Amino acid sequence: MHGRTPPSPDSPAAVRARERRSRRYRRDLRWSPYLYIAPFFLFFAAFGLFPLLYTGWAALHRVELTAPTDMEWAGLRNFTRLLGDDFFWNALGNTFVIGVLSTVPQLLMALGLAHLLNYRLRGSMFFRVALLTPYATSVAAATLVFVLLFGRDYGLVNWLLNTVGADGVDWENGSWSAKLAVSTIVVWRWTGYNALIYLAAMQAIPHDLYESAALDGASRWQQFRYVTVPSLRPTILFTCVVSTIGATQLFGEPLLFSGSAGASGGADHQYQTLGLYLYEQGWVNLHLGRASAIAWTMFLILLVIAAVNALIARRLRTSQ
Numbered sequence: 001m002h003g004r005t006p007p008s009p010d011s012p013a014a015v016r017a018r019e020r021r022s023r024r025y026r027r028d029l030r031w032s033p034y035l036y037i038a039p040f041f042l043f044f045a046a047f048g049l050f051p052l053l054y055t056g057w058a059a060l061h062r063v064e065l066t067a068p069t070d071m072e073w074a075g076l077r078n079f080t081r082l083l084g085d086d087f088f089w090n091a092l093g094n095t096f097v098i099g100v101l102s103t104v105p106q107l108l109m110a111l112g113l114a115h116l117l118n119y120r121l122r123g124s125m126f127f128r129v130a131l132l133t134p135y136a137t138s139v140a141a142a143t144l145v146f147v148l149l150f151g152r153d154y155g156l157v158n159w160l161l162n163t164v165g166a167d168g169v170d171w172e173n174g175s176w177s178a179k180l181a182v183s184t185i186v187v188w189r190w191t192g193y194n195a196l197i198y199l200a201a202m203q204a205i206p207h208d209l210y211e212s213a214a215l216d217g218a219s220r221w222q223q224f225r226y227v228t229v230p231s232l233r234p235t236i237l238f239t240c241v242v243s244t245i246g247a248t249q250l251f252g253e254p255l256l257f258s259g260s261a262g263a264s265g266g267a268d269h270q271y272q273t274l275g276l277y278l279y280e281q282g283w284v285n286l287h288l289g290r291a292s293a294i295a296w297t298m299f300l301i302l303l304v305i306a307a308v309n310a311l312i313a314r315r316l317r318t319s320q
Contacts (some may be wrong), residue, residue, distance in 0.1 A: 018100030059292035066286055072089070080091050080243035088294070090269055091277035093178065097114060097246030098254075100272065102190075103182035107239055109191050111232075114198035115224055128199070139252035143185055147257060151180045172258050178271040185253045194239050201235040241309045245302055251275030275296055 059078055061071035082088045113131065117124055134142065149156045150171040158168035171181045205228065213223045229236075250273045254265055263280035265272025272280075274294065282291025 003266060007277040031201065045058070051291050055292040055295050058289055059287050059296050063289045065282060065288045066284050068288060071289075078289050079297070080291060081290070082297060087272070088268060091265075091272050091274050092263065094271055095248060095250065095273045095275075096189075098183050098186070098250060099244060100269065101179060102186035103240070103247055104245040105183075106187045107193050107194060107243065109187070109238075110194035110239070111198055111229075113191070113195040115228065117195070117199050118202045129197050133192070134189045137189065139189075140256055142189055143253050143256040146181065146185045146188070147180055150153060150184075164313070165290060173267060173270075175270040178257070178266055181283060182250075182254050182257055182271050185257070186247070186250070191244070197239060198232065198235060201232050203232045216267070234313070235314065237309065237312060241305060244305055248305070249275055251279065255279070 028301060058068075058071070060073065062074045062077070063071045066320045117127060118130075150158075152158065152168065152170045152172065155168075155171070157171070161168055167176050171177045209227050209231070210223055213227050218226065253274050254271050254276055255263065257271070258266060263272075263276050263284050265276045275298075278294040278298070279290050281294060
């Protein structure tokens, strides 16, 4: 028996089959990338874009969380009320103070640690992993540990103060002491993360610059000051902006620092941040419209920070 003779490559059927495969290939080549990235845009639309637009619409209405569909048009009333709200200005001031107390020491310590790790030290990999340990720790666990450390009666910090003859501090109920304690938690969690960012940027600096500086008689401190820091300007600017954004959105640490105070941020609102104030208005007082206005105000503040960042980055590029 003879096998079936395959069709000729030039036959009409073979030509049509090749055209179909070519069309499928072109469609696959054209639309597959969009299908691959479609899940991201779907999740972004559901959990990012829709909440953003909804809060923007709710900020222009008087609406309660218990009845989110019953909206009464208020225009810019929710925003203008913030200008005369002492609690809002208190939260904004607390956010600024805690941001400064946490960001400045955090970045300075991170820069110093990265400089030490940039040299060949024994067990450098161990120290790099150790720096990431606080970042990997949950906010709840870290805050609860620091609550014990800053306890008024049995805290380790007050015990150390007593051993050197100083009086103990009521960290939670004091104004500046509470801000300092909350800032300490932020510093502990994020210093190692920023140190590794600085370390990666330091290792990208050409060694020729250090060799030239050493030949000119520059000490290690002078090399760090005149070679390392100028080369790290874009990275330092990046960490400053990211840390500022994080400080503006600070929520978990002050919320858990006092379990009894909750969203009020202390008995006198002494460490209530913008994030806590938003939570208090929306989920404690159930004023969804006011909470949405606070959220958009925070968003506008972040836009201002981004604009300042772009301006400074442009100045740095033109000065180089």
